[in-house]
Amino acid sequence: MRRPxxxxxxxxxxxxxxxxxxxxPETEAERPTYDVVAFVDITGSMxxxxxRDASGRPQSRLEAVKTRLSTAVGRLPCGSKMGLGVFTxxxxxxxxxxxxxxxxxxxxxxxxxxxxxxMGWEGDSRVASAVFAALDMLAPMNADIVFLTDGQxxxxxxxxxxxxxxxxxDKVKGLLVGVGGTELVPIPKHDDFGRxxxxxxxxDVPQASRLGPPPTxxxxxxxxxxxxxxxxxxxxxxxxxxxxxxxxxxxxGRMTGLGYARLDQPDAxxxxxxxxxxxxxxxxxxxxxxxxxxxxLLALVALYGVPPxxxxxxxxxxxxxxxxxx
Amino acid sequence: MxxxxxxxxxxxxxxxxxxxxxxxxxxRLSGVPSAEVAPEDTLSRAVGAGIVALGALAIVLLVLGLxxxxxxxxxxxxxxxxxxxxxxxxxxSSMDSTFANRRPDGxxxxxxxxxxxxxxxxxxxxxxxRVAVAAFSTAPMLVIPMTDKHDAVRAAIGAIDRPGLAHxxxxxxxxxxxxxxxxxxxxxxxxxxxVSDGAAVIDRxxxxxxxxxxxxxxxxxxxxxxxxxxxxxxxxxPPPGDPDSPQTYPERHLDIFFKxxxxxxxxxxxxxxxxxxDAIREIDQLEQRPTLYSETIPRQDLDWLCYWxxxxxxxxxxxxxxxxxxxxxWEGEALLPSxxxxxxxxxxxxxxxxxxxxxxxxxxxxxxxxxxxxxxxKGGGNAPDxxxxxxxxxxxxx
Numbered sequence: 001m002r003r004p005x006x007x008x009x010x011x012x013x014x015x016x017x018x019x020x021x022x023x024x025p026e027t028e029a030e031r032p033t034y035d036v037v038a039f040v041d042i043t044g045s046m047x048x049x050x051x052r053d054a055s056g057r058p059q060s061r062l063e064a065v066k067t068r069l070s071t072a073v074g075r076l077p078c079g080s081k082m083g084l085g086v087f088t089x090x091x092x093x094x095x096x097x098x099x100x101x102x103x104x105x106x107x108x109x110x111x112x113x114x115x116x117x118x119m120g121w122e123g124d125s126r127v128a129s130a131v132f133a134a135l136d137m138l139a140p141m142n143a144d145i146v147f148l149t150d151g152q153x154x155x156x157x158x159x160x161x162x163x164x165x166x167x168x169x170d171k172v173k174g175l176l177v178g179v180g181g182t183e184l185v186p187i188p189k190h191d192d193f194g195r196x197x198x199x200x201x202x203x204d205v206p207q208a209s210r211l212g213p214p215p216t217x218x219x220x221x222x223x224x225x226x227x228x229x230x231x232x233x234x235x236x237x238x239x240x241x242x243x244x245x246x247x248x249x250x251x252x253g254r255m256t257g258l259g260y261a262r263l264d265q266p267d268a269x270x271x272x273x274x275x276x277x278x279x280x281x282x283x284x285x286x287x288x289x290x291x292x293x294x295x296x297l298l299a300l301v302a303l304y305g306v307p308p309x310x311x312x313x314x315x316x317x318x319x320x321x322x323x324x325x326x
Numbered sequence: 327m328x329x330x331x332x333x334x335x336x337x338x339x340x341x342x343x344x345x346x347x348x349x350x351x352x353x354r355l356s357g358v359p360s361a362e363v364a365p366e367d368t369l370s371r372a373v374g375a376g377i378v379a380l381g382a383l384a385i386v387l388l389v390l391g392l393x394x395x396x397x398x399x400x401x402x403x404x405x406x407x408x409x410x411x412x413x414x415x416x417x418x419s420s421m422d423s424t425f426a427n428r429r430p431d432g433x434x435x436x437x438x439x440x441x442x443x444x445x446x447x448x449x450x451x452x453x454x455x456r457v458a459v460a461a462f463s464t465a466p467m468l469v470i471p472m473t474d475k476h477d478a479v480r481a482a483i484g485a486i487d488r489p490g491l492a493h494x495x496x497x498x499x500x501x502x503x504x505x506x507x508x509x510x511x512x513x514x515x516x517x518x519x520x521v522s523d524g525a526a527v528i529d530r531x532x533x534x535x536x537x538x539x540x541x542x543x544x545x546x547x548x549x550x551x552x553x554x555x556x557x558x559x560x561x562x563x564p565p566p567g568d569p570d571s572p573q574t575y576p577e578r579h580l581d582i583f584f585k586x587x588x589x590x591x592x593x594x595x596x597x598x599x600x601x602x603x604d605a606i607r608e609i610d611q612l613e614q615r616p617t618l619y620s621e622t623i624p625r626q627d628l629d630w631l632c633y634w635x636x637x638x639x640x641x642x643x644x645x646x647x648x649x650x651x652x653x654x655x656w657e658g659e660a661l662l663p664s665x666x667x668x669x670x671x672x673x674x675x676x677x678x679x680x681x682x683x684x685x686x687x688x689x690x691x692x693x694x695x696x697x698x699x700x701x702x703x704k705g706g707g708n709a710p711d712x713x714x715x716x717x718x719x720x721x722x723x724x
Binding site: 005007008011012014015018019021022023024083086093094095096097098099100103104106107108110111114116118119120121122137287289290293294296297300301303304305307308 | 340343346347349350352353354381384385388389391392417459461463464465466467468469470471473475477478480481482484485488491492493627629630633634636637640641643644647648650
């Protein structure tokens with residue numbers, strides 16, 4: 001019996017590979033997904049304008065968070081879930097529970113765009129308490145945290161009372177995202193109708209903590225009066241100005257087992273979320289059909305391409321005998 | 327077709343490979359002195375063109391499949407029976423206690439848990455709805471904008487039994503709710519469902535704003551009042567002699583205010599989860615109006631279709647290839663005059679590739695194939711190659 005023509009073999013191989021590709025062979029692979037709840041600081045200091053938007057105009061921190069966060073979560077792998085909450089005062093308020101990002105992106109982006117400092121229910125900004133409260137809330141939900149804040153405690157923390165976290169450091173992972181520039185900028189002030197009326201001045205905000213009992217040795221402070229000024233007079237300070245408190249947020253992160261990243265471009269934020277949140281591998285079907293299809297294409301290209309190439313080689317061979325092609 | 331997309335559009339750069347079949351034949355070449363030995367016939371011409379076309383088609387289809395051809399997910403507008411609903415939910419801390427005004431225990435659920443459960447059912451029963459969720463307490467909060475993604479609605483309703491905030495600012499919450507209808511929600515199908523367990527005095531300025539909003543965008547308004555035991559109800563009137571003011575009877579006065587808005591309005595007073603369920607069922611029945619909603623048809627991969635079609639083309643091509651008969655195979659028959667046959671046999675055989683049929687369309691090129699003669703290729707069509715210096719593999723195989 002004659003050996004079949006190699007072209008028949010190539011054609012047969014291409015056919016077989018084409019059929020294999022059409023049957024859509026699959027394998028299962030694991031893809032990391034993330035389950036996070038983003039809490040956005042909506043306190044007054046987030047209205048400070050130390051970002052710039054795409055056209056170079058000054059942009060408030062809250063607006064910067066809104067545009068970058070919604071783009072960043074869109075970059076997380078499909079199957080990831082996201083919930084959203086806001087923070088003012090000393091606690092967080094959950095707007096919605098984690099939902100699939102890819103399927104509900106419109107709703108998530110709309111909800112992020114709807115964030116407003118006017119949602120705030122009180123003016124205080126106790127970042128550490130809110131982070132602890134958020135971790136408490138997320139532990140039973142088995143979700144990770146993305147807490148976006150400038151880290152400015154208002155009123156300021158007691159410097160003589162160290163902060164302690166009593167919760168479990170490993171229950172919830174995630175990161176604190178520092179929002180704001182490193183330069184001190186003024187904080188806009190609003191009237192009762194939400195109209196901007198200027199900036200906070202030094203006398204408008206407490207410059208030091210007045211919570212709890214006065215520290216020991218307070219009687220030596222200037223302006224001390226046991227009844228009227230147990231902490232002494234209000235010192236001068238820069239609490240009416242704001243910049244991102246990176247070292248404070250870093251400390252807070254270490255205390256609670258969270259990472260820290262500065263709010264940057266959306267890609268960097270998405271990477272930071274992926275690096276700090278717990279990956280939850282979900283099985284995804286990986287389509288293997290491109291492999292046989294590519295092989296089939298290769299067989300066809302060989303079928304049609306080899307004869308002319310061989311001929312080219314043959315034609316050159318006599319003239320360039322010294323430089324054999326084969 | 328605009329609905330088609332490619333995952334790897336760069337793979338389309340391989341498409342010019344489909345020109346290869348126009349230049350080269352998959353059939354073996356045989357030397358033949360003159361194509362005039364076979365008569366012209368249209369069938370052969372058609373089969374020859376078919377072989378070329380099948381080869382090109384197979385390559386095109388494989389490349390399309392490799393580039394991840396798919397039909398993009400697209401949104402289809404459907405009409406259904408439902409409504410565009412804004413759920414305006416009270417998240418004040420009083421919602422966290424039970425209807426009997428106690429801390430929830432195992433036996434009795436809190437008002438917010440009951441509301442969560444029943445509203446989730448409500449949303450799940452109504453696939454044609456578009457729903458937005460807003461919360462209000464001390465301040466109004468947009469939770470999710472108008473959406474037909476029921477997952478999102480479920481996630482938003484799922485958060486309502488979280489610990490709430492201090493106050494109940496119904497007025498500003500309502501004013502947010504009025505602003506949440508988008509232009510795609512047809513005017514006749516707009517409804518606001520206010521779920522609260524208390525009322526508050528509405529600031530006069532907010533009252534004016536609400537009246538203006540109600541005149542501008544008429545909606546149907548439902549107030550689902552979760553009445554706690556011992557609290558005043560919507561219809562409770564002050565005993566004679568007591569002042570009848572919004573401060574002392576906020577529920578009664580909120581009801582009166584709603585009635586003055588000139589909107590279709592219903593209030594439901596529920597004292598237990600069962601009554602909430604009945605009220606929600608009633609709203610469900612009332613809100614059956616033609617709506618436009620969109621449904622997303624997920625993307626459909628088409629690469630498997632390309633591969634099957636390519637396999638089909640290749641099958642036909644293989645059939646053609648297997649029915650190939652070489653001139654040498656006819657050696658014993660008196661097809662060709664013997665000198666020519668000799669030429670084919672001894673002359674190095676490469677040259678003309680032809681089934682018997684295809685051979686017939688060759689133009690006469692040489693009266694006899696001198697083994698050393700190599701004509702430069704003439705481009706175009708299926709012009710035969712007549713190169714016969716060396717035996718090719720096909721020749722070697724035979």
